[in-house]
Amino acid sequence: MWKLNFRLRLNWVKLADRSETESPSSDQRYISCMTLKLAIVGGGPSAFYVASRLQKLLSTNPNFRVHVFDRLWSPHGLVRYGVAPDHPEVKNCTHKFDEAGTDTRLRFFGNVNVGESLSPVDHTVQLPLSSIFSKYSHVVFATGCTLPKLHADLPPSSNCVSALSLVHWYTQHPNAPPTPPPLDKLSHVSIIGNGNVSLDVARMLLTNVDVLSKYDVPQPVLDVLAQSTVKHVSIIGRRGPLEAAFTMKELREMINLSEASMVPLDSHILQPPEGLALTRQQTRVLQLLSKGSKNTFGTTKKTWSLDFYRSPIGLQHNHLSLGHTMVDPKTQRAVPTGETSTISTDLVVTSLGFHGEPSASYYDPGLGHLRTLNNRIITPHGHTLKNVYASGWASTGARGVLASTMMNAYDVADTIVNDYQNPSSELITEQVLNAEPSLDEIPEEVQKGIEERNVVQYPDWKRIDAEEIRRGEVLGKERERMHWDEARALLHHQA
Numbered sequence: 001m002w003k004l005n006f007r008l009r010l011n012w013v014k015l016a017d018r019s020e021t022e023s024p025s026s027d028q029r030y031i032s033c034m035t036l037k038l039a040i041v042g043g044g045p046s047a048f049y050v051a052s053r054l055q056k057l058l059s060t061n062p063n064f065r066v067h068v069f070d071r072l073w074s075p076h077g078l079v080r081y082g083v084a085p086d087h088p089e090v091k092n093c094t095h096k097f098d099e100a101g102t103d104t105r106l107r108f109f110g111n112v113n114v115g116e117s118l119s120p121v122d123h124t125v126q127l128p129l130s131s132i133f134s135k136y137s138h139v140v141f142a143t144g145c146t147l148p149k150l151h152a153d154l155p156p157s158s159n160c161v162s163a164l165s166l167v168h169w170y171t172q173h174p175n176a177p178p179t180p181p182p183l184d185k186l187s188h189v190s191i192i193g194n195g196n197v198s199l200d201v202a203r204m205l206l207t208n209v210d211v212l213s214k215y216d217v218p219q220p221v222l223d224v225l226a227q228s229t230v231k232h233v234s235i236i237g238r239r240g241p242l243e244a245a246f247t248m249k250e251l252r253e254m255i256n257l258s259e260a261s262m263v264p265l266d267s268h269i270l271q272p273p274e275g276l277a278l279t280r281q282q283t284r285v286l287q288l289l290s291k292g293s294k295n296t297f298g299t300t301k302k303t304w305s306l307d308f309y310r311s312p313i314g315l316q317h318n319h320l321s322l323g324h325t326m327v328d329p330k331t332q333r334a335v336p337t338g339e340t341s342t343i344s345t346d347l348v349v350t351s352l353g354f355h356g357e358p359s360a361s362y363y364d365p366g367l368g369h370l371r372t373l374n375n376r377i378i379t380p381h382g383h384t385l386k387n388v389y390a391s392g393w394a395s396t397g398a399r400g401v402l403a404s405t406m407m408n409a410y411d412v413a414d415t416i417v418n419d420y421q422n423p424s425s426e427l428i429t430e431q432v433l434n435a436e437p438s439l440d441e442i443p444e445e446v447q448k449g450i451e452e453r454n455v456v457q458y459p460d461w462k463r464i465d466a467e468e469i470r471r472g473e474v475l476g477k478e479r480e481r482m483h484w485d486e487a488r489a490l491l492h493h494q495a
Contacts, residue, residue, distance in 0.1 A: 044077020046392025
């Protein structure tokens, strides 16, 4: 029987690889009779890219299903809760996600927290991992990296917050801080780190509310920004302009801010080391920084600066101590020069990257994310779990952009299909899943949550999505976001 199933799988794969214009003969119309029932833990871009790829690869397989679980009540993860509001073009990928989400072989279950640890979002339905393992033949962890990396010398306080907390605030994330930042009491903000998230935060603080109001910025956020007294944002990096983490697009947007200007950089900072061959990106960065901002420094009420070769060493009240650094030409790492300085600042924002949740199953503290080998989960004991995978930042760590996330997700999907078509016991040392689950059965905890109207499914989300867009149109903006209580009430009313 196993040999027959294997032959059926091989013939089905050959059929699936044919072009759509070909008309295979009846003796070639084989399909796999083996179940591939996949649970994806996490509902962000990686999850939907994996799902859409599998839907394409397994387009003729009637024994394929994918169920996506997310602790957030809405899908799309960082696309909804991480992309800067003034970058709506980045969110165009949601059209592809909608195609995957409305495929009858996929079901989305939002507001469901998978795992043994309690969710930071207090209204979620709890789903033990054991319930997933007993109901599915395959699992992908696409849980991302949801926690900010902290600086040892800058513990969180009223004067020091993570950039993630600000992003959560201005995107109305379910885990956002209970109170907004006191922007009406701030004049100077220092951001530690010079990646794209740092520039996103700086741009939000320096852009006129009238400009932001047409984008996907919740009205309560606009109200706080309208009262802001922030006049200067320092963006502090421990290395120089050649090593800066921001992209040209983000830098150009800062340079072209309509109501802010950049503090000119000392010319010696923009001089590359003698004999160093610059990349195209590095050359363009130096050229752009040499020209300075569109607005001449001194002509605007708001200003910003790129403070290179500085690393924080302490914060006392409103005084930020900085160690001066240089780049070691051999290691390209920042090393202290022995000099220090202090600046007065009202708020320090740390933007140093992200890591996974230490309480997550299969988390590797040394990596800061799940440990994988060729996309397959590796246990702390070095065992490879059969049909258990990780995708996106959960597997790679927090790096790359949406395009790299997509490519990684497609690779994971290809691995899943390859393992499905060519089962090999040589790669596997431990099995935790149900090899023959009921194809359309869902966990009891989720079914109960649906009955109690605490779980959001994809058709529910599309109704919420339409209502947010409608509310936005009334206000002349992209959309007006809803809180969980509003969204739940809407679904109850429409039921």
